[in-house]
Amino acid sequence: MTERSVAGRSVPEGLRAFLATESGSTSVLLAATVAGLVWANLPFGDSYDAFWRTALAVRLGDGGFSLDLKDWVNDGLMTLFFFVVGLEISREIRVGQLRDRRVVAVPFVAALGGMVLPAAVYALVNAGGPGGAGWGVPMASDTAFVLGLLAVIGTRCPEPLRAFLLTLAVVDDVGAILVVAVFYTDDLSVPALLLALALFAAIAASRWLRLWRPPAYVLLGLAVWGAVLESGIHPTLAGIVLGATVVVYAPRDAQFLRAGELVQALSREPSPELAREATRSVQQTVSINERLQLRLHPWTSYVIVPIFALANAGVVLDGRTLREAATSRVTLGIVLGLLAGKFAGIALGTWLPLRLNWGVLPGNLVWGQLLGGAAVSGIGFTVSLFITDLAFADDPGLQSQAKIGIICGSLLAAGLGWLVFRLAWDRGAACAPPDAEPVPEAERAPLPPPSPDDHAVGPPDAAVTLVEYGDFECPYCGRAYWVLDDLLERYGGSVRFVFRHFPLREVHPHAVPAAVVSEAASDHGLFWEMYGTLFGNQLALTDADLTGYAASLGVNPWEDLERHRARVNADREGGERAGVGATPTFFINGNLYEGPYDLESFAAAIDAALDDATTEGDT
Known part of the structure; x- marks a missing residue:
């Protein structure tokens, strides 16, 4: 049975860049983590x-202050990391996905469930024990590791799920910082806090007065950081608040026109003054928020967070430490919080707003994918280590047990996520339009017969014909693609494979253009x-991507567009008459295949069809 959800918008291009940086930095973060562990055990x-x-x-x-290197990393460099988080939050609220209440409602509630339930599980395990202060450790997910694992999972994890988890991570980060600021602040200095508020007010006033002088903002920001540090509140709160105040706006047509005019004037009469004005005008078409993200995000992802991991992941893994961790309620609470608490909290927090119709999901996500995302969200590392250092600052033994719990819980969560995604695929899930209803069997027309226009591989007189109705953006079709490749290699000339278009334009925004481009390639014998x-x-699969793929084959992708679109529509209409309502849908010798999409299941069905063909030939 196909599970369905309401279709949402496609993922904005800004999120694509964010996701690419996060997933690409995972290998660096992992290497730094391993380096810290190895160093501590040499x-x-x-x-x-x-x-x-x-x-x-x-x-x-005579003035100044001193911190050790670890505190410079945790209190200083990580402030810049959370400043970038604040930039992302501000952008998403003003011009991104967080503007739409119904789109943000589900990941917001899911994030709350994914914070509250792990903390409750930990608190229950450690009630009355010396590790009670660590309840905040299993609350936060590590965005870099989560997105890195999803990149490894590949097409099993569709892009809307990444967008869903990124929105969830933004809420998660805000909640973690509030927990740090409110519950892990020991001695509060009121004068220093008042000074920080006054400096922050000066920044807000400068922005309101439109005084755009970057050096002044940098100096004021450093002063706010120092004041918050002296106040006793963790200075990372200053980072996220400052980031959230940076100006962000959607580009305006007038700015584009002005920039274009200046660039044209510069091309006619080059001069240093005009070059400076044109440069400033072009820069202003993109908000300072997004420009700062472009510059700072690679530094935080590839340098700051790995340095943090190197400075905090080192824990001695000798026999005594491991024995203590094996019987420690701190370790057990963190493992259960990350593994079971996160999974159950996010799953429940997703189900509840959908059940009450508070919001919608991006894309055509199904429960197998959502539960896989809930499982991998139990990978808690960066912020979990961060809170560990605060919760157990005076107890190195509990710190070690907590870090071992974080590592074990994160590894188990990654394994659980991989298993859930694997099971979701093996059950033969499919993409379907929202509110799609299956065509009753009595009303289905026969499958359209083979025709010269079909895209087919294998001899026309093959004993078995396997027909797929597919969509180039459907993740399940992507999974089946690799299986079919092995299948055709196994059976050779005994099987003829036919691919027909069934683009789900309702849920996959790039499916129709991709199908059209494939038809343009087909005109040149390159389907x-x-x-x-x-x-x-x-x-x-954006238009720019498709144009590039076509150019690499020497094809004009948008030539004869109407004819190609009509060809794609004809495939879909024929499939609909035959009862196709989801992708991928397979027919073996005209009979609907309803099994899983793994190689052995396909092979068993084809073997049965070959036996039937042999029997019919004998009679």
Whole structure:
């Protein structure tokens, strides 16, 4: 049975860049984590703590302050990381997905469930114990590791799920910072806090007065950070608040026109003054928020967060430490919180707003995908280590047990997520339009017979004909693509494979253009080359991407557009008459195939069809 959800908007291009940076930085973060663990367990492992406890002072005359290297990383560099998080939050609220209440409602409630339930599980396990202060450790997901794992999962994880989890991660990050600020602040200095508020008011006033002087904002921002640090509140709160105040706006037509006029004037009469004015005008078509994200996000993803992991992941894994962790309620609470608490909290938080019709999901997500996303969200690392350092600052033993719990819980959550995605695929899930209803069997027309226009591989007189109605953006079709390749290699000339278009334009915005481009390639005898390219690049099917793929084959993708579109529509209409309502849908010798999409299940069905064909031939 096909599970359905309401279709939403496609993922904005800004999110594509964010996702690419996050997933690409995962390998660097993983390497830094392993390096920290190895360093702490080498024969000279004492140097790990000694190095990160080295003091570094900043002084001006008689004034200044001193922090050790680990605190500079946790209190200083991580403030810049959360500043970028604040930039992303501000952009999404003003011009991104968070503007739409119904789109943000489901991941918002899911994020709350994914924070509250893990904390409750941990608190229950550690009630009355020495580790009670660590209830905040299993609350946060690690966006970089989660998106990195989803990149490995590939087409099993559609892009709308990444958008859903990214929105969830934004809410998750805000909640984690509020927890740090409210519950992990020990000694509060009211004068320093008032100074921080006054400096923040100065920044807000400068923005209101439109005084755009970057050096002044940098100096004021550093002053706010120092004041918040002295106040006793963790300074990362300053980072996220400052990031949320940076100006963001959608580009305006007048700005584009002005920039274009200046560039044209510069091409006619080049001058330093005109070059400076044209440069400034072009820059202003994009908000300072997005320009800062472009510059800072690679630094935070590839440098700051890996350095944080290197400074905090080091834990001695000797026999005594592992024995203590195996019986520790802190370790058990974190593992259960990340593995079971996150999974159940996000699943329940997703089901509830959908059940009450509070919101919608992006794209045509099904429960197998959502539960897989809920499972991998149990990978808690960066912020979990961050809170560990605050919760158990005076107890190195509990810190070690907590870090072991974070590592074990994250690994188990990754394994659970992979298993859920695997099971969802093996059950033969499919994409379908919202509110699609199956055509009753009595009303189905016969499957359209083979025709010279069909895209087919294999001899026309093959004993078995396998017909697929597919969609180039459907993740399940992408999974089946690799299976079918192995299947055709196994059976050779005994099987003829026919691909027919069934683009789900209601849920896959790039499906129709991709199908049209494949038809343009077909005019040049290159359909199967384009077929492989499109299924190999399912997450990159924008018009620009499609134009590039066609150019690489020497094809004009948009030539004879109406004829190609009519060909695609004819395939879909024929499939609808035959009862097709979802992708992929397979027919074996004209009979609907309803089994899983794995190689052995397909092979068993084809073997049965071959036996039937042999029996009919004998009679």
